[in-house]
Amino acid sequence: MKYNFNEKVDRKDNHSAKWEEMKYKFIDNDLWPMWIADMDLKTAPSIIEEMKLKVEQGIFGYVYRPDSYYQSAANWSEERFNYKINPQTLICSPGVVPTLSILVRLMTDIGDKILIQSPVYYPFSSVVTENERILIDSPLKKDINGYYHIDFIDMESKLAANNIKLFIFCSPHNPVGRVWTREELEKTCELCLKYNVKIISDEIWRDLVLPGNVHIPLASLSKNSEKNTITCFSPTKTFNIAGLQSSFVTFPVKKEWENFDKELSLLDIKRNNPFSLVAFEAAYTKCTDWLEELLIHLDGNIEYVSNFLKEKLPEVKLVKPEATYLLWLDFSSLNFSKEELSKLMQIEGKIALDDGFWFGENGSGYERMNIATPRYMVEEGMKRIEKAVKTTRNLSSIKEF
Ligand SMILES: Cc1ncc(COP(=O)(O)O)c(C=O)c1O
CATH class of the missing domain: 3.90.1150.10 (Aspartate Aminotransferase, domain 1)
Incomplete structure (x- = not known):
């Protein structure tokens, strides 16, 4: 080693x-x-090296993102997941949880229903309830060996009964550690398309897939799934750089890209800091x-x-x-x-x-x-x-x- x-x-x-x-x-x-x-x-080490070079420059003013920054994220997606994304569909945000919260506000109204699958990373429920939306839970089900599955029968009955607007999906899943199979992903997509439910796919764990397993980006399944999915990802978990606080979101639908971009402008949180800028590109190109x-x-x-x-x-x-x-x-x-x-x-x-x-x-x-x-x-x-x-x-x- x-x-x-x-x-x-x-x-x-x-x-x-x-x-x-x-x-x-x-x-x-x-x-x-x-x-x-x-x-x-x-x-x-390559990430630390790039950050040291930045420190040595001694100037930490506002930064701009070169094209190579977006391109590095797009190339990583193609190399590791065989999924080509257009760098122009990407937006950078200060983190996945802030992204979830902003999207809940942008894409739904107070009192709208949002689906999650518990047990799941706890901010999934707080971004819904704290933003005064209604949480609909379709719990994962366990087989006799304690292995978790999506309960598609329950999920469909919740979708059919509740006029759900958004589904926040965790793939791979924290905390149960599942990497969803192609079949499970296809069924998930099919149901959401049938009931007209937009999916936010939180794929922050996609790089930390253990030997013998393969992560499939939900948006990569088909053109329809791509259009219906907003994907969140970041190298922060992968490379232990979560304190640098940045992340990516893909918006294949232009109007949604524009709405999110406008919201970040209003909040004035459109820039990286100098360290996340160099660290992320190094992560995706050298590590x-x-x-x-x-x-x-x-x-x-x-x-x-x-x-x-x-x-x-x-x-x-x-x-x-x-x-x-x-x-x-x-x-x-x-x-x-x-x-x-x-x-x-x-x-x-x-x-x-x-x-x-x-x-x-x-x-x-x-x-x-x-x-x-x-x-x-x-x-x-x-x-x-x-x-x-x-x-x-x-x-x-x-x-x-
Ligand atoms: C599923 C999931 N999403 C998001 C996050 C946090 O992302 P961020 O630090 O970019 O807000 C975590 C952290 O553990 C997580 O498990």
Whole structure:
């Protein structure tokens, strides 16, 4: 391996939300941080190099984006997903979540209905409800092995009954780690076209697809699906540069492109900062080998957790994710309430994990663990989870906890 993903990290002076903001979500800051989706791994050297060059220029005024910036994103899409996008359909926005919120406001009215599929990344519901739109949930369904599927029967009945305006789709899916198959994507598209529902496809995780899986951009299926889909993507998760706060959106329909562009102008958030500008282009042009090795490292960490659970904690179940670096751990056999499970992890395990119920009530019984770290952090995390779960083995009732 050319890159060392097991290097010890020190984020003490890194102003890291993951390490310093636990106190706002958990009992205190003294927990082992395996929550929030950023990596305890240094980004690719070529990205750091470009940013250093920018620092050395010493001038950090407003920046413009050269054509090569858009072209790098378009080329990446073609090379990695065999999907050619016209750079002129792209717009840059400060992030995927801001994009979702702006789109909800632009494309729907107060009181309109918007579809999501829980359990799902929690801002999907807050951008709907906080913007005074109505959330319609078509929950994913699990088979007996704990593997998640889209419930097309439920989805169609919700679409038929509710006059839904927009569907916010997560592909690949956070937190359940699914990479949707062509068949699932086609069915999704077909239903949305039938009921005249526009799709926002959040594909921020599309590059972090684990060995043996293939991501298919929803918009790439056909001309009709392309026209009906607004796709959000970014190299931020892929290369651990989320703090640079930028992202891309594709608008194949010109009028929608113009509306979004106008909105960004009104808010005066049309520019990159000097660092995201050089970092993103470097990511998309110089860092493929780093990403390939990262995926091997992540896969190794997943394998480690999976073996650990089988050997030492058979009561905790894991379906290996097909994408993302997030493990959706099933603790439901412990029969704890969501609050008890959360407390168990924090108090007994001294570990910070995203509680499953943050992603929807049907996430209760689960904890989401971020394994995008050096191996020693995963080992420590598993020791802590083991300690917490072991305390429950001697309990005759939950009340003793
Ligand atoms: C599905 C999904 N969308 C968007 C984001 C955040 O995107 P941004 O930082 O660009 O707002 C995340 C972060 O974890 C995510 O999981």
